[in-house]
Amino acid sequence: MRILLVGAGGVGGAIVRIAARRGYFAHMTVADYDPARAEAAAAAGNAADTTAPSAARFAAAQVDASDEAAVAALLAEHGCDVLLNATDPRFVMPLFRAAGTAGARYVDMAMSLSRPHPERPYDECGVKLGDEQFALAGDWAEAGRLALVGMGVEPGLSDVFARYAADELFDEIDEIGVRDGANLTVDGYEFAPSFSIWTTIEECLNPPVVYERDRGWFTTAPFSEPEVFDFPDGIGPVECVNVEHEEVLLMPRWVEAKRVTFKYGLGEDFIGKLKTLHALGLDRTDPLTVRTVDGGSAKVSPRDVVAAALPDPATLGELMHGKTCAGTWVTGTKDGQRREVYLYHVVDNQWSMKEYGSQAVVWQTAINPVVALELVARGEWDGAGVLGPEAFAAKPFLDLLVEYGSPWGLREQ
Secondary structure, eight states: OEEEEEOOSHHHHHHHHHHTTOOSOSEEEEEESSHHHHHHHHHHHHHHOSSOTTSOOEEEEEOOTTOHHHHHHHHHHTTOSEEEEOSOGGGHHHHHHHHHHHTOEEEESSOOOOBOOSSOTTTSOSBOTTHHHHTTHHHHHHHTOEEEOSOBTTTBHHHHHHHHIIIIIOSEEEEEEEEEEEOOEETTOSSOOSSOHHHHHHHHHSOOEEEETTTEEEEOOTTOSOEEEEETTTTEEEEEEEOOOHHHHHHHHHSOOSEEEEEEOOOHHHHHHHHHHHHTTTTOOSOEEEEOTTSOEEEEOHHHHHHHHSOOGGGOGGGEESEEEEEEEEEEEETTEEEEEEEEEEEEHHHHHHHHSOOHHHHHHHHHHHHHHHHHHHTSSOOOEEEOGGGSOHHHHHHHHHHTTOOOEEEEO
16 A cells, blocks of 8 residues: 555644554655655654664655645655545545546545535535535446545544444444543643644534434534533543534434434633634635735735634644543443443543654544554455445454554443
């Protein structure tokens, strides 16, 4: 397997460090718009390579992720048969199409962007997350190639948990609810998100999607249905609210459930700041014309300005403390008895920094596509078309995750 990794930021850098300890691939080209960032990530991979330390399995390249032709050419130039997308969701479709053009398999951790319903945004879905990719599923299936979508932590591992619950723990599922919470703090910052603020704004201010078997997919207002969820491993109670997320669009395609939700533990302060950004129009992505100090003008996206004003999450690891938890809460029946469980994965920032030099949130995201690609390389996950993680057997993934040194947990509620 030869992999083109596009995106050498926090998650991309963590992918390289994790993959460097595994021998299932022959080569990984790390590409980024910033060549210095790609070179640093590739060098870190070669330095950390414990399987072939003299082989220099990692190489760097420069590419614009929005340029489909350039990405397809890079796949051909380096003989890569897999494109792993570690960029933000704006670049999903050009990278997805580039992989298709080049005849490569494709893996991402987020899906194509949604667009709210023009008249009833808080009641009806417009263009849903992943709709653009699923519209091309027939082409991928006909070509006999796999596009594994939503294969991060959430979506990703959370979807694997849903598949495991359906196969191993329940006869009938009433609700699958992804619940994400943390007790992370960052020294010296009043506001420093631990993940891409661009993506966080997209997720949190778009209308959340809920699935019900009798109703299908529908939307609610942002931050709706607040609840307090008690997270394990000392994190404790965190207020969670509805947020738009890919799991709600993925799980019902392969897992039978009466209801599917995603709730994120944001906290009152974070929600307040997001609402302020929205009220000021700073969540917008359309460029505005801004007068410059020299009397000229420039076009800038307000959301890009917000992202530029905040610290890069990849650089915060040494200042962060605490744990992050991703998990899937499931209710239903087994052998005629009511059952309620929470399947979860916790990462301690102190451990991920010491072991990999990556902060907990990006590391937790990065490990899952690396595990998934190993299963694809082994032939244990095999398929054609546009498929989510829940389309595959869960147990091989969870067993391999443990082998990577990252155990998961199951709590009876």
